[in-house]
Amino acid sequence: MDAAAPKPKENQGEPLPRVDARLKVTGQAHYPADLPTANIAYGALATSSIARGKVTKLRLDDARAVPGLLDIVTYGDMDKVDKPKFGNSSATSVGPLHDRTIFHDGQIIALAVAETFEAAEEAAQLIRAEYDEEKPTASFDSPGTKTVAAAGKSPMFKEDVKAGDFDAAFAAAAVKIDQRYSTPTQHHNPIELFSTTAYWQGDQLVVHEPSQNVTGWKVELARQLKMDPAKVRIVSPFIGGAFGSKGPMTPRTAIVAVAAKRLGRPVRCVTSRMQAFGTQTYRAETRHRIRIGAGKDGRITAFAHEGWEVTSRPDLYVVGGTSATGRMYGYGSVLTHVSLVQADRNTPGYMRSPPETPYVYALENAMDEMAATLGMDPVEFRRINEPKTEPIGKKPFSSRSLIQCYDQAAEAFGWAKRDPKVGAMRDGDWLVGMGCATAIYPTAVAPCAARVRLTIDGDVRLQCGSHEIGTGVRTVAGQMASERLGVAIDRISVEMGDSSLPPAPVSGGSISTASVCSAVLKACDAIRTKLYAAATAEGGPLAGSHNEDFDLADGKIVAKSGASAKVEDVLKTMQVGAIEEYAEFAPKGATPEALKKLYAGTPEFHGGDQDEDSVKYAFGAEFVEVRVNRYTREIRVPRIVGAFAAGRIMNTRTARSQLMGGMIWGIGQALHEATEVDRRYARYVNRDLQDYLVPVNADIKDLQVILVPEVDHAVNPAGVKGLGELGNVGTAAAVASAVYHATGKRIRDLPIRIEQLLV
């Protein structure tokens, strides 16, 4: 087996290739902007060049004169539809064409629609706005910010967790640190640009748009357009990079739908990369103050984590990662507080591990600093503080394999060869540093529906309104059906990414594999039950064999006794051509409303810190080697090893791929990624891939992923913990730890750049 297809260990599934791999690498996978549509018109956005004020006049004459221009949708044209409602399905409450107020840089002021893409772009560039401009507030420290407590402002962030008496414990601690950390603004830059294609068939609206939440969008778009949700269909068969960016719908979708209605023909609008910075969601900058107090033995007695996050004026978007950092180790006492800082910015949104990436970065950088202050090995320091129960509610962890992850990653990395002395390791002109950090991500699950059909020819059709965002969910859902129905994967077709399919929750929060596989499992088991009943009934091929353990394999029902019957024959005796089951899965602890909410596009999440019986998290440990040039101080990462435990691994190939991608992103977060805000104007400056840096192939050298076996039956029927967002948590702290080890410089503000190491 090659590195891309790790040999499965205990409780790990086969590394089957992705069912859609060939489609993707041959260009046959149709992404939403590729879906063929006849007689299409093209839309291009015009956006504001100020961050705060009012549009006093819009000059459209030059734009209207562009040959091929068909329409301009702008102020007044959206009055008959409702404004977006900020929440899980909608990125913002700003209806940009509903009033002339500008809330942020790059806000939509018009949509130009033309016969060609080029004409639409030209017309959009010729739309000129006149403004009544006000001095905007850019970010932290800018005049005019408003700070509010985050707790209770979002259903995702109910409270500031705490335990014990932090103040007393911190005051009494023998060893302590009190430090501040920060993470920069980061913008989604998926290779697939954001786009909307809308067309009407009578009173029915069809929207092709990359989406992680087709059901939620259907309901929200219908609400905005004052339609019956049954008449709205969202189609998103493949997504070229999501990571939260395609989770909430943006105001563009309704605008394009309105344009299509006005013209009576399909309209496609592909947002430029520059415009995506202002019209889509992003990860806002955060600040942290962390205090840790410990005894000389390294046992933490006091932990405080205060966080500040930037959000927009109209919407209180919260990430609030203190729920995870407050439960990470066996602290004696915990104090947390999260504040939101409002500025004249677009509303932030989900970006891979939204709470954990910034908050765990701060915690883990502080843990490394505390270990150094204690003169203790950073791995040992974590081992000493490994908890028996989580410190906030004193609940057990449903499973927690963090120390196994540390041990296996340390072994593979060669941590024992590290000279703990700072600056002691060299290779010619390069300073060598080694560091580590913990990864954590809550294990959640949500209600999900699926339809599975087994035909007399031995084919399986699996339908579920989840989303293939590159994770391989189509493949693992097919694998689950393959396993339960005894049908080879190439006889299984998997349909996803369409709101006309059985509803699935948003593909966010790393819940998809658990939720989808649990629903598929339920549907398959219902098919099995029917088959067994028919097989053992009077006249059935296995008549008379009761109380047997059956399985399905190779198109046969196989009894423990060795007796078997072809599925085909069982269906014949049933006089049916297929068995189809529609299953609705609801997690343990689901409310009576849970399934109704699934259909309404507002599914409830269970697991993580929400359950009564235990808290549920996946863990990992990452080890990084850096090299820093002794003269010019550029940082390179020759090696990174991550070990992760996440319950049942459905497919070691897709799991490794997800974790690898996360670790690479983590390196980017540590060293490259940052959106620069011009503080005078509250405008984004580096709005393209020339200046918004992400790692390139040359930056990633030796990368190893270890899948640590773990069994957890408490999390969900599939036994799966999500891992899509686990891999990039902690990575940046591990890099900071290694940079410290190499140079003696503790960098607390990301990204770590040459200039911080020159001084």
Add this chain to the structure above:
Amino acid sequence: MRPFIYEQPTDISAAVALASNFTTRDDQPTRANAQFIAGGTNLADYMKLGVAEPNRLLDLNRLEEQKLRQIRVTEDGIRFGALVRMGEAADHREVKARYPVIADSLRLAASGQIRNMASLAGNVLQRTRCEYFRETSWACNKRVPGSGCAAMDGFNRQHAVLGGSDACIATYHGDFAQALIALDAVVHAEGSRGARKIPFAKLHRQPGDTPHIETDLAADEIVTAIEVPALPWARRSLYLKIRDRESYAFALASAAVALDLDGETVREARIALGGVATVPWRASVAEDALQGKKLDEASAGAAADAAFAEAQPHQHNAFKIELGKRTLVRALLETRDMKV
């Protein structure tokens, strides 16, 4: 993107005639109605962004003169046809052997795909990547003369510390040009007023009060070749590029260095600096500082201090002075230690 007329002249004189027809004597090449295009890796980008707005493109790729596509190595030096692609020159055996600094500067620039498209002449004439220049909603004296400079007091981490003015601090981002200016290259150009040779050091203009005037070329002049004189000791040369990531990023600081050594003593040094200046930057003061000196960390440091003595930092780019010095020191020591 605006509609434009696209023409494919088939020889140099036809191209010049077309350009001459549709431009005037005072037109700047970057602002003229008719503009030349070769690889298109820079101009096409800027046309899409509305930064460049020619209404006529004269594609040079069909020019029949074969010399435009040739690399000729003679006893007098090396002559690069203007349409040679960056990738071809970077991979050329004689270029790599005789002028490592040229091969390095090309190899470390852009990406493989871009190097396969971009022509050498187009590369040296590339325009700044200043974020405020690239995006038409900002004030920019280079894009719209007299409109102001948003970068001066804005986010200017990538901006120049050498050669700037009150009107413009946009960095010249090219790499190849640093090797060329260090090696005393000469540019051959043909226009309606005939053919001429321009010392490479005179090709680019510092911004001064007229940052929109970027080069010495007229709007109807075509660069036909770049000639690098023979310099046997240029076998001891290299290009060191320091950047935020390992590939496909512009230099925060770079140094092109060639050394003629007598043991450890410098007979002659050639030094150019990239990523820190508004134009390709020959550091003659650093060369002079090293002449006749034993090359070690101390003398290299003194030369680097001299090179940046006039540097003017802004809010976010002050680190470039220290980084630029260290880059030069490292480049000098690595060049000294080359096995040639």
